[in-house]
Amino acid sequence: MLIYKKKNFSRYLYLFFVGALATILVVFTLRAESGNYVTKMSDGEILQMHKNYVTGAVYDRTGKCIVKGDKSSKTGLKWRNKEEKKNFKDLLGMDIESTLLSGFTLAGHASVLFGTEDDRFTVDSLLQPFKERTGGSVKLTLDTATQQYITELIRSYGYNEKDVYVVCSNYKTGEVKALNGPVFDTMLHPASTNKPIVLAAAKSVSPELVKNFTYDCNQWNHTFNVNGKKVKVRCAGGVMHGVVDASSAIKYSCNGYFISLLQKMDKKALLEELKKMGLNNTIHFNQFKFWDGRVVSKENAKTNLKDEAYLLGSIGQADAFITPFNLNFLYSSLLNHGSLVEPYWISSTKSTPDSKWEDTTHNGKKQICDAEAADQVVNMMKLVTEEGTGTAFYMDNFVAKTGTAERVDNTGKLDGTYTVWTSGGLTDEKNPLSITVCIDKVDSSTTSVVPGKIARDILEYMTSAD
Numbered sequence: 001m002l003i004y005k006k007k008n009f010s011r012y013l014y015l016f017f018v019g020a021l022a023t024i025l026v027v028f029t030l031r032a033e034s035g036n037y038v039t040k041m042s043d044g045e046i047l048q049m050h051k052n053y054v055t056g057a058v059y060d061r062t063g064k065c066i067v068k069g070d071k072s073s074k075t076g077l078k079w080r081n082k083e084e085k086k087n088f089k090d091l092l093g094m095d096i097e098s099t100l101l102s103g104f105t106l107a108g109h110a111s112v113l114f115g116t117e118d119d120r121f122t123v124d125s126l127l128q129p130f131k132e133r134t135g136g137s138v139k140l141t142l143d144t145a146t147q148q149y150i151t152e153l154i155r156s157y158g159y160n161e162k163d164v165y166v167v168c169s170n171y172k173t174g175e176v177k178a179l180n181g182p183v184f185d186t187m188l189h190p191a192s193t194n195k196p197i198v199l200a201a202a203k204s205v206s207p208e209l210v211k212n213f214t215y216d217c218n219q220w221n222h223t224f225n226v227n228g229k230k231v232k233v234r235c236a237g238g239v240m241h242g243v244v245d246a247s248s249a250i251k252y253s254c255n256g257y258f259i260s261l262l263q264k265m266d267k268k269a270l271l272e273e274l275k276k277m278g279l280n281n282t283i284h285f286n287q288f289k290f291w292d293g294r295v296v297s298k299e300n301a302k303t304n305l306k307d308e309a310y311l312l313g314s315i316g317q318a319d320a321f322i323t324p325f326n327l328n329f330l331y332s333s334l335l336n337h338g339s340l341v342e343p344y345w346i347s348s349t350k351s352t353p354d355s356k357w358e359d360t361t362h363n364g365k366k367q368i369c370d371a372e373a374a375d376q377v378v379n380m381m382k383l384v385t386e387e388g389t390g391t392a393f394y395m396d397n398f399v400a401k402t403g404t405a406e407r408v409d410n411t412g413k414l415d416g417t418y419t420v421w422t423s424g425g426l427t428d429e430k431n432p433l434s435i436t437v438c439i440d441k442v443d444s445s446t447t448s449v450v451p452g453k454i455a456r457d458i459l460e461y462m463t464s465a466d
Contacts, residue, residue, distance in 0.1 A: 049114055049116055050115070053118070053133045054071055055068070056069060056113040057069070058140065059139045062144075063139075064080070064144055066144065088142075088147065091106070095107070096114060104185045105184075109287055109345075110346055110349065112350075113138060117352065118133060138346055138349050139349070140345055141176050146178045147179075147180070150458060151180070153458065164181060164440075165438040165440070166324075168435045169329065169434055170432055174344055177462065178462070184325050189317055189419055190405070191317065191404050191419065194316035194322075195258055196250060200374055201369070201373075202261060202262075203370065203377070206269075207372075211246075213245070214243050218240050221256065224263065233315075235256060236253060241256075255315050258314040261314075263311065277330060277368045278340075279322075283340075285343060285364055286342065286364070292323050293321070293330070297309065316403060317405060327436050328423065334374045335434055336374075337374055338370055338373065338374035342362050378399055393452035398455075400424025402451075404447065418442050419439070420438070420447060420448040421448060422451040428463075436455075437451035
């Protein structure tokens with residue numbers, strides 16, 4: 001009787017293992033068919049591995065090591081020098097415990113640095129259980145020389161680099177070329193830099209309306225009837241522009257033109273077009289996602305009423321907010337015939353110190369704006385630097401738009417300070433660069449000409465360096 005039970009037990013045990021093996025093979029086959037070979041690590045596992053590994057190294061585009069892991073250091077990191085630490089620390093976010101989940105730092109994008117791809121179950125690893133282990137390496141699209149130049153340039157203009165935001169990118173490749181400040185997560189009123197974006201969307205929705213529409217900018221025509229309420233919107237400096245069309249409205253930054261144009265447009269259709277551009281919407285890429293730009297609040301977007309917040313959103317005030325990073329890539333799409341090329345700032349990685357460099361995936365592209373509309377708006381921006389509000393920072397092939405936003409405090413009241421912008425880029429095919437410069441918390445003595453001059457200086461440096 002005992003022998004019989006023993007045989008049955010062995011048989012059941014054998015069948016159990018066969019079933020388990022079959023299940024494993026089925027699961028593996030399904031994952032192979034779907035292309036999903038890797039089990040994604042949880043954030044907790046990454047944090048745990050970080051404690052058992054020396055952090056990998058970060059290199060700039062030229063191959064210079066910016067920072068690498070060093071267990072003898074209090075922070076676990078060794079920077080190449082103090083200046084580079086100052087220029088890169090906030091961007092890289094190497095304090096993994098507080099920045100891993102942000103998605104706005106290198107820690108959020110490159111967990112390979114913390115040993116997440118090092119397999120401890122290889123024969124070599126099992127034979128050397130106490131061997132010090134180092135995370136993988138990352139190569140950036142940024143370079144130390146440009147970062148240092150921008151820091152020194154901002155100081156030479158008399159501003160604290162913490163209050164100045166800079167994003168420069170290649171609009172043909174999506175490669176991020178230079179950054180300054182917390183450009184990924186600082187939400188600001190875009191002011192008049194919003195106008196080319198809104199106009200491109202309006203042209204896509206109602207090209208004939210925009211083509212034939214004019215506005216008489218005079219002292220009696222700046223009060224608008226909004227749902228029975230009188231709303232007065234003046235142009236900067238109280239200037240009267242006379243009769244303007246779309247081109248002159250961009251050139252001279254006429255607020256009244258855009259308020260009046262939106263009153264004649266279908267709100268729902270325009271907001272849907274702006275959603276394609278990532279405003280009041282989310283666009284995902286491998287290394288970044290656009291989720292932070294908006295023309296109106298969620299509540300305001302649900303109504304078809306042409307209310308005050310919606311109209312003021314067209315000139316970058318009221319509910320309109322955007323990050324400098326997001327604004328830059330919207331301008332990149334305009335410069336690239338309405339096509340947004342996937343942005344990236346990690347060009348290649350090493351999973352372990354001994355492995356070879358592997359290029360990251362960054363070849364996505366989205367047509368977020370009608371090509372003809374984008375090209376027409378870019379041609380209008382040429383007049384800004386040639387004849388309009390940006391003549392003080394004119395540069396060959398540099399098209400741009402300026403903007404000045406009034407800042408508000410936590411209660412929503414104007415606090416007497418301003419945010420000034422210039423965003424644009426070069427139409428030169430050899431140097432397809434887009435650039436956004438923003439200076440925050442300034443008084444009325446700082447106009448949008450200043451970020452324009454900084455943008456021009458950066459472009460001149462980068463084109464001469466190349």
